[in-house]
Amino acid sequence: MIESRFADIGWMDALSGRDTPLRRIDPRAKLLATLGFILAVLSFPKYEVAGLLPFFLYPVVLMSIGDVPVAFVLRRLAVVAPFAVFVGMFNPLLDRQVVAGVGPWVMTGGWLSFASILLRFALTVGATLVVVAGTGIHDVCRGLGALGVPAAFTAQVLFLYRYLFVLVDDGMRMARARALRSFGGRGMGMRVYGHMLGSLLLRTMGRAERIHLAMRCRGFDGQVRTLTRLRFGFADALFLLGWSTAFVLLRCFDLPRRVGGWILGAGT
Amino acid sequence: MHMADALISPAVGGGMWVASAGLIGYCARKVRACLDDRRVPLMGVLGAFVFAAQMINFSIPGTGSSGHLGGGLLLAILLGPSAAFLTIASVLTVQALFFADGGLLALGCNIFNLGFFPCFVAYPLVYRPLVGRDPNPGRIAVAATVAAVIGLQMGAFCVVMETLLSGVSELPFGKFLLLMQPIHLAIGVVEGLVTAAVVGFVWKARPEVLDLDRAMAPDAGGLRPVLIGLLVAAVVVGGGLSWFASTHPDGLEWAMFRTAGAGELEAPADGAHGALAQVQETTALMPDYGFKAAAAEEGDAEQQPVWPAVDTGTSVAGLVGGGLTLAAAFLIGWLLKRRRQAKA
Amino acid sequence: MSHHTVEARDLYHTYPDGTAALRGITFCITHGESVAIVGENGAGKSTLLMHLNGYLAPTGGAVRVGGLPLNRDTLPAVRRAVGMVFQDPDDQLFMPTVFEDVAFGPLNLGLPPGEVEGRVARALETVGMEGLGNRPPYKLSGGEKRAAAIATVLAMEPDILVMDEPSASLDPRSRRRLIELLRSFSHTKIIATHDLDMALDLCERTLVLHEGLVAADGPTRDILRDESILGPCSLEKPLRLQGCPICAPPRATA
Structure with a gap:
């Protein structure tokens, strides 16, 4: 399962490498809009279900302009769902107030809030994944840096990301080497594990020393410099403003109830 | 355990963001002030190591399950509090961005829960005193286990508090606490033993590596006031806003924009939002679709789990409209995609 | 152009754990020379290379680069003059994209x-990687990684190139390309390697290290033919200098 997580990173990395309209938007606009989106979604009262639905517009639109496959987002959602489901499933058990009934069907407040949690989860996680897949870690960090996140931190994230694949490969090879020589679960215990992890750690630190040497050879003095050129253009401003306005409107005017009411009203 | 976006309110998430952002800023300054530039690549690679370490697991005797390293305490032992905190924060950021573990808003909570306690409580106040000046394997094992357990217990308690303050989950305080603390006691013991095993191995193979932290600038001085200030700020911001949100009808969104403003995240929306809230107040008075009732009820629901009778008409209208808007959202997405494909 | 020279005089290095890696090494490499440093594992090759750009300080003796003695004051100048290509390109390519790495x-x-930007473009063009600047390093093939690592060094415009096992873990075609690339450089080159065929292709001079000492120093063609030098140092004649097993099978089996 962990391997699949890293396969997914590789996937997202490949996705973010392509040139799509979503990719071309300034990362700052995307980050801020997404943050606004998350805040708007999470600010709904806990029994809200209908009001959340129009918010699917954001991830869905980004998915299409970013060419992010729906299947990919759904798969990731399924992988991380357990935590939200785990905590949320207590709601139907604990909150049994009947809020509505149609014939024999009864809806309790707990089920309603559970549905709300699942929707929030799908919206926030979905939007984050789509934006990251359509932006790439490199631009995300550049955007964060431009928004005032300390350079020490963004450089750290990029460094980590750079060596993620290298070290995960190391770790995977070690795990494989042990698995091939472990029979009946022997050798899988703590002692061997401590030694393996310890030597992986020492190797990792050795690598850090070599990288440091390589950096020093090229004039490193403690500060990582980059040629960063971000341009916040008209389209970016439009993206940010448009979506923020949409979120505020969707949050404040209950679109579904309006539309529904209008239709029902027209029907009678 | 990672906190998830879906379970927290903007007030709590925003409050914890402020706290974590402040800590990151503080640690970044601290790390830059320390002249040892060896730490730059070391932090990066050790962050990746935490992921790599999760590729290897071990079987926990007698349970049939397997465990792996969390890494918070280990990083603190290897790097010292400030550098370790930045490293943990970067690990959690990558997890939030790529694995969707937690989420963007919950990131503040997660960095605080999983970074602050091992780095600034468990390591300096528990591990270091227990290990003492001249460590030996026994001492390392005891210190690491106790420190890991304490760090994780505090983290778990924070998860409970944050969930509770957010009011999204229905779990009562006592029950949730009884659920979380024992689970994290077990996780903490395992984490401690693993950390002890790794640190013990390194201590035998290359003891000088473990002195790295001591060789780097001491962290203690001037730290406490900053931390206490941050903690108070987080509690006041998070707690205060939650309280406000729960007492003020429909106040959550007000709180949300206040919090966002405090974090300097979406300041421009503030003014516009105030006006819109006004508009909503008035539109809510329109009797036709039971808007006012719904709004008031939602506010009350925050306060007490009792759900007053709902105008069924409103609910049906909401469901019908919701379904329609959802369909419209997907239709727009599909159309956009088709247009793009047609162009390509 | 005296600043392209590298001199080591009676160089000693003992690691903190007591391992004596270099035990009195002396040589002088002049401008434009191409020198292979060969020797068994643990002969001291890497330790020697680390001294050439001042990462390790000798415990005895001295290094002079371009006529300057290597010390704290001359370190920045020396590091500019000596470009070092590491054995594992993953250690050298630490930035998020190739472009940023070369620009570092x-x-x-x-x-x-x-x-x-001009330097980056020139360096990438030299190694034949123009257009790959936006790639992250982990998306490069082995040969591309090696080329990118060399570009990062070329962008510093060094006078001397020091390389540790440049042909290791390359497929035969990438290895051939690398040899052609290195041959096109006019820099002074110092190449530590086990690839004796490459040494034969690229270096007119070879230095054999054995247990921290210089076992032989002379023209590559002579040294790599001399079994009495190669044998004790765990080396073998380059394949090209051995008889073809098909045309002329060894007599013992015939």
């Missing part, structure tokens, strides 16, 4: 952005 050194030199 020039930016640290404090060059203006326009000049940095």
Whole structure:
């Protein structure tokens, strides 16, 4: 399962490498809009279900302009769902107030809030994944840096990301080497594990020393410099403003109830 | 355990963001002030190591399950509090961005829960005193286990508090606490033993590596006031806003924009939002679709789990409209995609 | 052009754990020379290379680069003059993209952005990687990684190139390309390697290290033919200098 997580990173990395309209938007606009989106979604009262639905517009639109496959987002959602489901499933058990009934069907407040949690989860996680897949870690960090996140931190994230694949490969090879020589679960215990992890750690630190040497050879003095050129253009401003306005409107005017009411009203 | 976006309110998430952002800023300054530039690549690679370490697991005797390293305490032992905190924060950021573990808003909570306690409580106040000046394997094992357990217990308690303050989950305080603390006691013991095993191995193979932290600038001085200030700020911001949100009808969104403003995240929306809230107040008075009732009820629901009778008409209208808007959202997405494909 | 020379005089290095890696090494490499450093594992090759750019300080003896004695004051100048290509390109390519990696050194030199971009473009073109600047390093093939690592060093415009096992873990075609690339450079080159065929192709001179000492120093063709030098140092004649097993099978089996 962990391997699949890293396969997914590789996937997202490949996705973010392509040139799509979503990719071309300034990362700052995307980050801020997404943050606004998350805040708007999470600010709904806990029994809200209908009001959340129009918010699917954001991830869905980004998915299409970013060419992010729906299947990919759904798969990731399924992988991380357990935590939200785990905590949320207590709601139907604990909150049994009947809020509505149609014939024999009864809806309790707990089920309603559970549905709300699942929707929030799908919206926030979905939007984050789509934006990251359509932006790439490199631009995300550049955007964060431009928004005032300390350079020490963004450089750290990029460094980590750079060596993620290298070290995960190391770790995977070690795990494989042990698995091939472990029979009946022997050798899988703590002692061997401590030694393996310890030597992986020492190797990792050795690598850090070599990288440091390589950096020093090229004039490193403690500060990582980059040629960063971000341009916040008209389209970016439009993206940010448009979506923020949409979120505020969707949050404040209950679109579904309006539309529904209008239709029902027209029907009678 | 990672906190998830879906379970927290903007007030709590925003409050914890402020706290974590402040800590990151503080640690970044601290790390830059320390002249040892060896730490730059070391932090990066050790962050990746935490992921790599999760590729290897071990079987926990007698349970049939397997465990792996969390890494918070280990990083603190290897790097010292400030550098370790930045490293943990970067690990959690990558997890939030790529694995969707937690989420963007919950990131503040997660960095605080999983970074602050091992780095600034468990390591300096528990591990270091227990290990003492001249460590030996026994001492390392005891210190690491106790420190890991304490760090994780505090983290778990924070998860409970944050969930509770957010009011999204229905779990009562006592029950949730009884659920979380024992689970994290077990996780903490395992984490401690693993950390002890790794640190013990390194201590035998290359003891000088473990002195790295001591060789780097001491962290203690001037730290406490900053931390206490941050903690108070987080509690006041998070707690205060939650309280406000729960007492003020429909106040959550007000709180949300206040919090966002405090974090300097979406300041421009503030003014516009105030006006819109006004508009909503008035539109809510329109009797036709039971808007006012719904709004008031939602506010009350925050306060007490009792759900007053709902105008069924409103609910049906909401469901019908919701379904329609959802369909419209997907239709727009599909159309956009088709247009793009047609162009390509 | 005396600044392209590298001199080591009676160089000693003992690691903190007591391992004596270099036990009195003396040589002088002059401008434009191409020198292979060969020797068994643990002979001291890597330790020696680390001294050439001042990462390790000798416990005895001295290094002079371009006529300058290597010390704290001359370190920046020496590091500019000596470009070092590491054995594992993953250690050398630490930035998020190839472009930024190649730009890392020039930016640290404090060059203006326009000049940095020019250097990066030239370096990438030299190694045949123009257009790959936006790639992250982990998306490169082995040969491309090696080429990118060399570009990062070229962008510093060094006078001397020091390389540790440049042909290791390359497929035969990438290895051939690398040899052609290195042959096109006019820098003074110092190449530590086990690939004796490459040494034969690229270096007119070879230095054999054995247990921290110089076991032989002379023209590559002579040294790599001399079994009495190669044998004790765990080396073998380059394949090209051995008889063909098909045309002329060894007599013992015939």
